Amino acid sequence: MPGMSGRMSTIVKAKVSKMLDRAEDPAETLDYSYNQQLELLQNFKKGIADIVTSKKRLQLQEQQMQQQVVKLDTQARQALAQNREDLARVALERKQSVQGELQGLDQQITDLEGQQQKLIDSEAAMRAKLEAFRTKKEVIKAQYSAAEAQVRISEAATGVGEQMADVGLAMQRAIDKTQNMQARADAVGELEAAGTFDDLTQLGPGKDDIDRQLEQVATSGAVDDELAKMKVELGSGGGAPQALEAGSEEEAPAEDEPAAQPAGGEAA
Amino acid sequence: MIVRIFSEGQYRLDDAAHAPIEQLDEALRKAVEGSDQVLFKGALAELVDYVRDHGTALADDELTASDIMIPPPDTSLEEAKTEFTGEGLIPEP
Numbered sequence: 001m002p003g004m005s006g007r008m009s010t011i012v013k014a015k016v017s018k019m020l021d022r023a024e025d026p027a028e029t030l031d032y033s034y035n036q037q038l039e040l041l042q043n044f045k046k047g048i049a050d051i052v053t054s055k056k057r058l059q060l061q062e063q064q065m066q067q068q069v070v071k072l073d074t075q076a077r078q079a080l081a082q083n084r085e086d087l088a089r090v091a092l093e094r095k096q097s098v099q100g101e102l103q104g105l106d107q108q109i110t111d112l113e114g115q116q117q118k119l120i121d122s123e124a125a126m127r128a129k130l131e132a133f134r135t136k137k138e139v140i141k142a143q144y145s146a147a148e149a150q151v152r153i154s155e156a157a158t159g160v161g162e163q164m165a166d167v168g169l170a171m172q173r174a175i176d177k178t179q180n181m182q183a184r185a186d187a188v189g190e191l192e193a194a195g196t197f198d199d200l201t202q203l204g205p206g207k208d209d210i211d212r213q214l215e216q217v218a219t220s221g222a223v224d225d226e227l228a229k230m231k232v233e234l235g236s237g238g239g240a241p242q243a244l245e246a247g248s249e250e251e252a253p254a255e256d257e258p259a260a261q262p263a264g265g266e267a268a
Numbered sequence: 269m270i271v272r273i274f275s276e277g278q279y280r281l282d283d284a285a286h287a288p289i290e291q292l293d294e295a296l297r298k299a300v301e302g303s304d305q306v307l308f309k310g311a312l313a314e315l316v317d318y319v320r321d322h323g324t325a326l327a328d329d330e331l332t333a334s335d336i337m338i339p340p341p342d343t344s345l346e347e348a349k350t351e352f353t354g355e356g357l358i359p360e361p
Contacts, residue, residue: 003293004300004348005315008274009337016333114342118275125277125328132329159331166274173340173347 016161020154044123047171048116054178055112058105065102069095108181115174122170129163270326271319272334273341279323289336292318300348308345316341 072095079087133156140152269286272278281289292315299307315338326332339348 003290003297005289005293005296005336005338008339009334012337013333122275128328129331132331136329136331155333156331158333162272162278162334162337166272169340170275 012162012165015165016158019161019164020157044119044167044171047174048119051112051116051119051174051178054181055109055116058109058112058181062102062105062109065098065105068098069102072098111177112181115177118170119174122167126163126167129160133157133160269335270332271323271336271338273316273319273338275340275342276316278326278330278332278334279319280326281319281323285318285322288318289315293336293338300345303345303349305345308348312339312341312343312348 072091076088076091076095079085079091136156137153140149140156143149144152269281269283270278271281271285271289292311296308296311296315299311319338
C-alpha cells in the first residue's frame with residue numbers, strides 16, 4: 001500500500017520485527033516484552049502527571065482571564081458613563097483580546113483532557129494484551145508442536161509489539177502536545193507580565209497611562225455619584241449636571257464618606 | 269484481514285474490504301501531498317469510519333498482527349506531513 005496507512009504499517013512492522021529479532025526464542029520474547037512494558041508504564045505515569053500539571057496551570061490562567069474580562073467590562077462601562085468613549089474603547093479592545101485568548105485556552109484544556117484519557121485507555125489496553133500474551137504462551141506450548149508453537153507465539157508477540165508501538169505513539173503525541181501548550185501558556189504569561197492586558201486591571205506599579213486614566217474616571221465617577229446622592233439627601237435637589245460640576249470642587253468631603261471606599265475599590 | 273486504528277484498537281474485516289480501504293488511503297495520501305486541510309480531515313474520517321463500520325473490534329486478549337495500520341483519527345495535517353513521512357512519530361517499541 002503506497003498511502004499513509006501503508007507507510008505506517010511498514011514503519012511499525014519494521015520496528016516490531018526489530019524488537020522481536022532481539023529475542024532468540026518466544027519465551028525470551030515474552031520476558032523482553034514484559035521488561036519493555038514495565039519501562040513503558042513508568043514513562044506513562046510520568047506522561048500523565050505532566051499532563052495533569054499542565055492542565056491545572058492552564059485552568060488557573062483561565063480563571064485569571066475570566067476575572068480580567070469582568071473587570072475590563074466594568075471599567076468600560078464606567079468610562080462610558082463619564083463620556084470617555086476613548087477609554088471605554090481601549091478597555092473593550094483589551095477585553096476582546098483577553099476573550100480571544102480565553103477561547104484558545106478553553107480548547108487547549110479540552111484537548112489535554114482528551115490526551116489524558118487516551119493515555120489511560122492505552123495503558124489499560126496494553127496491560128490486557130500483555131496479560132493475554134502471558135497466558136496464551138503456555139496454552140500454545142501445550143497444544144502445538146515446538147515449531148508450530150514458535151510461529152504462533154511469534155504472531156502473538158507481534159500483536160503485543162504493535163500494541164506497544166500504539167501506546168508509545170499515544171505517549172509521544174501527548175508529550176508533544178503538552179510541550180506546545182506549555183510554550184503557549186508561557187507566552188501568554190509573558191504578555192501578562194509585560195502589561196499587555198493584565199496590568200490594566202491592577203493597582204500598584206506597572207500601570208500604564210490608560211490604566212490611570214481609567215481609574216481616575218472610575219474614581220471621579222464614584223465621587224460624583226456620591227456627591228449627587230448626598231445633595232439629594234441634603235435636599236438641595238441638584239440634578240446630575242450640577243452634581244458633576246460640583247464634583248470637581250468638592251472632592252474632599254466625598255473621600256470622607258465611607259460608601260465611597262467600596263466604589264473606589266471596585267474600580268480597582 | 270486485521271486493521272489497526274492507532275489509539276483505538278484492532279478490527280477484523282472481510283478481505284474484500286482491502287480494495288476500498290486502499291482507495292480511501294490513496295485519497296488520504298493525496299490530501300497530505302496537496303496540503304489540503306479540509307480534504308485531509310475528510311479523508312481520514314472516511315477511512316476510519318469505513319473500518320469502524322465494516323469491521324468487528326478485536327477483544328483485548330486477542331493477539332494478532334495487523335495487515336494495515338491507520339494513523340490516529342485526530343492526526344493533524346502537520347503531523348501527517350512531518351511525522352508520518354519518516355520514522356518520526358512511531359517510537360521504538
